Amino acid sequence: MSSKARGVLATALATGLLPGCLGSAPAADRQLFEAVEPHMGTLVRIKLYADGARQAKAAFRAAFDRIAQLDNALSDYKPASELNRICRTAVARPVAAGADLFRVLEASQELAGETDGAFDVTLGPVIRLWRQARNTNRLPDSAVLREAAGRCGYRKLHLDPAKRTVMLDQAGMQLDAGGIAKGYAADAALSILAQLGIGSALVAASGDLAFGDPPPGQRGWRIGVDSFDRPEAAFTRVLELSNAAVSTSGDGEQHLDIDGTRYSHIIDPATGMGLSHSTLATGITVTIIARYGIDADGLATAVSVLGPERGIALIERQAGAAALVVTDHVVESSRWPSVVSRN
Ligand code: AMP
Ligand code: MG
Numbered sequence: 001m002s003s004k005a006r007g008v009l010a011t012a013l014a015t016g017l018l019p020g021c022l023g024s025a026p027a028a029d030r031q032l033f034e035a036v037e038p039h040m041g042t043l044v045r046i047k048l049y050a051d052g053a054r055q056a057k058a059a060f061r062a063a064f065d066r067i068a069q070l071d072n073a074l075s076d077y078k079p080a081s082e083l084n085r086i087c088r089t090a091v092a093r094p095v096a097a098g099a100d101l102f103r104v105l106e107a108s109q110e111l112a113g114e115t116d117g118a119f120d121v122t123l124g125p126v127i128r129l130w131r132q133a134r135n136t137n138r139l140p141d142s143a144v145l146r147e148a149a150g151r152c153g154y155r156k157l158h159l160d161p162a163k164r165t166v167m168l169d170q171a172g173m174q175l176d177a178g179g180i181a182k183g184y185a186a187d188a189a190l191s192i193l194a195q196l197g198i199g200s201a202l203v204a205a206s207g208d209l210a211f212g213d214p215p216p217g218q219r220g221w222r223i224g225v226d227s228f229d230r231p232e233a234a235f236t237r238v239l240e241l242s243n244a245a246v247s248t249s250g251d252g253e254q255h256l257d258i259d260g261t262r263y264s265h266i267i268d269p270a271t272g273m274g275l276s277h278s279t280l281a282t283g284i285t286v287t288i289i290a291r292y293g294i295d296a297d298g299l300a301t302a303v304s305v306l307g308p309e310r311g312i313a314l315i316e317r318q319a320g321a322a323a324l325v326v327t328d329h330v331v332e333s334s335r336w337p338s339v340v341s342r343n
Contacts (some may be wrong), residue, residue, distance in 0.1 A: 031051075040070075062193075087173060094160060095167070096163070120154045127178070182297055199213035221241055223246070225246075245297075251264035266305060
């Protein structure tokens with residue numbers, strides 16, 4: 001641990017697939033292929049081992065199509081998405097949801113319960129005001145923010161697993177699955193690839209990555225994670241992962257700077273405010289490893305809100321999960337050292 005650490009994990013992770021470790025597969029017949037497409041407001045990268053270009057091409061198409069299908073279900077940007085349709089139609093009456101949307105909402109509600117609402121999939125009205133604020137470079141008006149916060153709250157979202165229905169307590173509620181959907185999409189794309197006979201693959205949707213079987217002849221997919229506590233090293237920490245997922249959350253990518261304060265795109269539901277810190281200080285950057293992307297993604301957002309102490313306590317309660325939390329210092333959960341090797 002170092003007090004010099006700075007929170008720039010997100011970028012390092014997104015670009016941190018170590019290239020030298022990917023091409024040296026001893027298994028003769030399977031080759032590495034890679035493709036990138038824009039989906040879910042970001043670039044999604046897939047790497048996979050296939051028997052040849054024809055198999056790889058078909059696999060990429062199927063995996064990216066599955067991600068596009070999920071975007072159509074889960075997006076809060078697309079007016080015609082299933083999620084937005086449900087926001088319009090499920091007010092005070094149960095409406096049937098598709099399996100993907102229901103799965104994401106169920107996981108969100110479970111996480112909301114475990115975090116006392118720090119993760120909240122109903123924050124849409126407030127999240128939209130902060131999105132606007134980033135565009136106009138002005139803080140949201142406090143009265144407007146208060147009104148929007150009145151239309152949020154995970155206890156106002158009701159799921160019936162037996163009937164797979166969704167119901168909202170009041171009009172004007174807006175679901176936003178931005179904190180969990182990319183991790184789920186990465187899982188879903190991997191599943192499609194496995195169904196097509198491709199086990200060795202990884203899917204990276206910006207800061208949310210999911211890994212299948214290791215590359216042929218290797219122990220895992222190697223990715224670099226850097227908290228810049230050792231500036232002389234290219235990557236301070238190397239993860240070698242298979243059948244696992246890793247997600248990073250933080251304010252590195254989307255934020256609003258006003259009068260020396262930096263506001264994150266991640267909102268603290270208790271205040272309706274973007275997580276904030278002085279622009280001269282370090283924000284929080286969280287990396288989570290879990291078996292599935294849906295969990296790693298949701299947990300990374302939740303731990304960002306909870307902060308290092310409560311966040312690490314949450315991770316210790318999750319079977320098999322590990323966390324690295326970087327603020328002006330670095331905190332590792334108890335399982336973190338066993339999944340990471342240092343350069
Ligand atoms: P991530 O990059 O996975 O941490 O997700 C950030 C996104 O999650 C934001 O852009 C919002 O769409 C959404 N979000 C923001 N704050 C929260 C919160 N407290 N709980 C759940 N989702 C949130
Ligand atoms: Mg997340």
